[in-house]
Structures are given as structure tokens and as C-alpha cells.
Amino acid sequence: MKRISHTTIYFSVSLITLLALVGVYWNVYQSIDGQTVRTANVLKEVAKEKYRREHEEAVVKMLKDVEADREKILGYFIHGDQAVDFIEKLESLGNSTGTTLIVSSINADDLSDSPSGTVGKLRAHMSSIGSWPAMMKILLLAEQLPYSVAISNLRLEASGISDATGKALPSSQWKIDLDIEVLSIK
Numbered sequence: 087m088k089r090i091s092h093t094t095i096y097f098s099v100s101l102i103t104l105l106a107l108v109g110v111y112w113n114v115y116q117s118i119d120g121q122t123v124r125t126a127n128v129l130k131e132v133a134k135e136k137y138r139r140e141h142e143e144a145v146v147k148m149l150k151d152v153e154a155d156r157e158k159i160l161g162y163f164i165h166g167d168q169a170v171d172f173i174e175k176l177e178s179l180g181n182s183t184g185t186t187l188i189v190s191s192i193n194a195d196d197l198s199d200s201p202s203g204t205v206g207k208l209r210a211h212m213s214s215i216g217s218w219p220a221m222m223k224i225l226l227l228a229e230q231l232p233y234s235v236a237i238s239n240l241r242l243e244a245s246g247i248s249d250a251t252g253k254a255l256p257s258s259q260w261k262i263d264l265d266i267e268v269l270s271i272k
Contacts, residue, residue: 162234163271164208169194172268175231176212183223185216191265197272206270213263221262228266239265 164172173189180187190213195206214224221242229235241263 160271161232163205163269164233166197166270166272169208169270172208172233173210176210176228176266179212179224179227180214182227183214183216183220185214185220185224187212187214187224194270197270200272202272204272206272207267208270209265209267211263211265213261215259215261218260221260224262225264228264231268233268236267237264238267239263 173192176189177187189210191211192209194208197204197206200206212224212228214221216224225237225240228237243261243263245259245261
């Protein structure tokens with residue numbers, strides 16, 4: 087029988103040990119590389135989440151900052167269920183000035199099939215008879231309604247004009263006609 091020399095045994099054991107160490111090294115390298123990739127992905131997700139939260143906080147802060155302005159702006163509009171209240175406010179202008187005020191030709195855009203937030207217009211024609219100061223007060227109060235008001239087709243006529251001077255007599259009555267338009271929102 088042939089004898090294996092010590093050198094061959096040492097060489098074989100060294101070779102097996104070297105191959106085992108290379109295998110262990112490769113396994114550890116693959117584990118660390120995989121962990122590095124997973125860690126990088128988690129860090130990206132954390133950064134995205136941090137950005138999303140910061141962005142969300144900024145949007146929430148902005149909404150809180152403009153909330154008072156939004157309420158003020160929405161106050162300039164007549165909501166669909168407030169049209170009757172608005173007409174009653176117009177009619178009350180006559181009572182507050184001591185004149186007879188007639189509101190006619192009421193027309194509103196149909197917003198029933200529109201999405202929420204759609205802007206339309208409500209239009210009305212107003213007529214009143216009274217003294218000059220009362221007519222000016224009606225006009226002033228109509229302009230100062232707490233809505234976005236547009237007044238058009240304004241006409242003032244005096245009854246009781248002096249034939250000699252062509253000017254209104256102190257006891258003359260004035261008639262005012264005007265169209266009023268306000269924004270409405272659904």
C-alpha cells in the first residue's frame with residue numbers, strides 16, 4: 087500500500103480549509119450585500135415618508151392659515167338655500183328707508199345639477215319711490231350688502247319738476263330703478 091505523505095495531507099487540509107473559507111466569505115459577502123440593498127430601500131422609504139409628512143404638515147398649515155379668508159370669501163356668495171333670505175334683505179331696504187320697494191324679475195342660474203363649488207349669479211330688479219335722500223340711502227345700502235354686488239341699469243327719475251326751472255321741487259318724489267346681481271355658489 088502506498089503511503090500518503092504528510093505534505094499531501096497538509097496540502098489537502100489546507101486546500102479544503104481554503105475552499106471552506108472562500109465559501110464562508112462568499113456567503114457573508116452576499117448576506118452583507120443583500121442587507122445593504124434592503125437597508126438602502128428602507129432608507130429611501132423613510133425619506134419618502136418624511137417628505138410626505140412634511141408636505142402634509144405644510145398643506146395643513148396653509149389650510150389653517152387661509153381658513154379665515156375662505157370663510158370671508160364664501161361670505162361674498164349667496165348659497166343656494168340663502169336666496170330667499172337675500173330677497174328678504176333687498177325688500178327690507180324699503181322698510182329701513184321709509185319707502186316702498188318692489189323686487190321683481192328675480193332670476194337665478196340653475197346650479198342643481200352642478201358640482202359643489204360651482205359659481206352662478208342671482209339677478210333681481212328693484213324699484214322704489216321716495217325722497218331724494220331715501221333713494222340715495224337705498225342705493226348706498228344696496229351697494230353695501232355683505233355680498234359681491236354688481237348694480238347696473240340704474241335710473242333715477244323725478245316727479246314734480248318745476249316747469250319754470252326744470253329742477254325738482256322740494257316736495258317731489260324720486261323713482262329709482264336698478265338691476266342688482268350677486269354671485270351664488272352651490
